[in-house]
Amino acid sequence: MGLLRYIFRRGGKKAGTDNPVGRIKILRTYGEGTGLRAEIIDGLVYPGYRLSRKKRVPIRRLRMEGRDVDFAVEGDTVDVSLEGELNAEPGDTLEVYIV
Numbered sequence: 612m613g614l615l616r617y618i619f620r621r622g623g624k625k626a627g628t629d630n631p632v633g634r635i636k637i638l639r640t641y642g643e644g645t646g647l648r649a650e651i652i653d654g655l656v657y658p659g660y661r662l663s664r665k666k667r668v669p670i671r672r673l674r675m676e677g678r679d680v681d682f683a684v685e686g687d688t689v690d691v692s693l694e695g696e697l698n699a700e701p702g703d704t705l706e707v708y709i710v
Contacts, residue, residue: 631706635662637699638688644696649689654707656683661708662697669694669710 633654637647658681661667672692673680683689699705 630708631663632660632709633685633707635691635705635707637701637703637705639701640699642692644698645693647691647693647697647699649691649705651683651685651687651689652704653685655685656689656691656707657681659710661710662691662693662705663708664697664699664703664705666695667708668697 631654633656634652635647635649635656636652637649639648640646641648656670656673658670658672661669670691671694673683674690674692675683675687680689697705
């Protein structure tokens with residue numbers, strides 16, 4: 612098995628648009644549903660990935676401790692800027708999908 616396949620394996624499932632690559636828990640919402648404070652429960656999150664509730668909304672930007680970051684991993688708490696409105700409440704758990 613190649614190194615990248617080993618790193619990015621998801622329990623026998625291939626990463627893609629139909630399989631979630633991570634989950635986040637919403638801690639706080641702001642900006643009329645276009646901004647979230649969230650904890651990464653599992654997986655890896657990049658800008659450009661999509662959060663799913665009833666529809667999939669792209670992630671525009673991730674910020675951690677006041678700085679833009681390229682990605683977030685399990686256990687990180689980040690501010691997430693979205694490209695659209697996501698009707699979610701604090702305490703909700705959302706799945707993350709690759710575009």
